[in-house]
Amino acid sequence: MANDKVGDALRRLGIGDDAASLYRALLERAPVSLAEVGDEVGMRGAQLDAAYEELTDAGLAGPSAGEPDAVAPVPPVAGLTILGRQRAAELDASHVAVVGAFESFRRQRLATDGAGVVEVVTGADIGPRVRQAWASARKEIRQFDTPPYFPHPDGTGESLTTLRRGVVQRVIYCRASLEHPGNLAANIEPCIAAGENAKVLPDLPVKLLVIDDAYALVSPSIQESEVYGTMLIVQPGAIFSALVALFEQAWEQALPFQGADPRPHRLLxxxxxxxxxxxxxxxxxxxxxxxxxxxxxxxxxxxxxxxxxxxxxxxxxxxxxxxxxxx
The missing domain is CATH 1.10.10.10 (Winged helix-like DNA-binding domain superfamily/Winged helix DNA-binding domain)
Structure with missing residues (x-):
């Protein structure tokens, strides 16, 4: 029933159960007196007054035009906009609170025993953590791209989605990346065409993915990642700073690579x-x-x-x- 969906939608916007039930009844019966509609939903007195006040405060209900003793729904656009902004603000505040709590925990843990700086991820757990990393990026991704490649079927799609979100991507490829069968045409060039900043070096020491200034994903070495399927997640600290410095130094030394982009003048x-x-x-x-x-x-x-x-x-x-x- 359509009004059932409306009730669920209102609850997701922060409207209480009583107010949502009252609003659904108003959609069915209005214009009607508040007492009558209250009887229909089983609410009276303070409970009914509170539910109706919640709807009026949200800009969803009010007195019926021309019928002073009746109430009815009102055009909801303005009210829904306000509710949406309130919910977005609450989600942002929740995000800040959770991140702040974790950072407080991390600092306390580091102060006591130095643990928590590096997390070891292996096997089938690697793919989900890599996907989570791409989705969490907000400003910039810095990457060393080198084989072997962990099973990650839609890695290029995630990179393109991240670029569309406005996240800057700086990627250094090695010779083995370009020689890997099909990798250039299927993965590298589509990302460059979508706006990725790409450079190349003959060799790279590790597989590296730096997400904003938040954390880094790194394979201990090319050989070990191939044999053991191991990845490290490094939180901010001395090791993280060293990995960022390693990337920036390599970026300065690397040569630009533009794939099949036809922009240069007088060059096919x-x-x-x-x-x-x-x-x-x-x-x-x-x-x-x-x-x-x-x-x-x-x-x-x-x-x-x-x-x-x-x-x-x-x-x-x-x-x-x-x-x-x-x-």
Whole structure:
């Protein structure tokens, strides 16, 4: 019944059971005297007065126009807007209270025994914690992306959703990330196209995900994560600060990578992609496979780019391309 759903909706907005029942009765009977509708729902005296006052205070009920002894529902838009804002404020206050309580607990725990700084997560528990991390980000995500990859079927979808929420994403990929079968086209380039800030380095020491300034997810090492399926959740403190510093240092050293983005002037998108893979240290064989061209064609395109930039070595080619803003 429609009015049953209305009652549930009002309760979710903070309206009490008595007031919600009275409002439903008014939808069925109004205009009607308050005493009559009270009899119908089994409320009298102070209980009825309190329920009606709650509805009038919320902007949901009032005297019926032209019938001074009757009451009726009133247009609810303004009242519902106020109720929605009140509930949002209450939820924000609850969030602050819970976070504050946890931070107080964490500081007290650290002061006593230093525990709680690092949590070890293994096996099937890793996936849910990673998804929770992406969903909790509010300002910025900083990431080292390197194989092996934990089973996470919709990781790219979560990244794209986070970007749409306005969260800044800075990601450093390694050569193995770009060479991983299908990873470039299916995962990396869609995120870059959606606004991810991407850079590359030949190698990365750990798998790392820093969520705002709140906590970090890190694998002890590439080898151990592959063998044991282990992830650490690091709370703010000395270790967390060291991980953030590690990321920022690597970010300064890494080269920009823009995937298949066609924005640079006077440079074909495929050539920009080629340069990005080359500066990341990807092998010629892997580059040819990613671009779906032969090794001979790859060599000719590299010679053309080197000639355009006056480079005699591939190192010079990468340096000149970065200097000209081609990367």
């Amino acid at each position: 998108p495929s050539d920009r992609r080629l340069l990005g893979l080359l500066t990341a240290g990807v092998t010629d064989e892997e580059i040819a496979q990613q671009l779906d061209i032969s090794r001979r064609t790859l060599s000719r395109r590299l010679e053309t780019l080197m000639s355009r930039l006056g480079a005699t070595t591939r190192f010079q080619l990468g340096a000149q391309a970065e200097r000209r803003g081609w990367l």
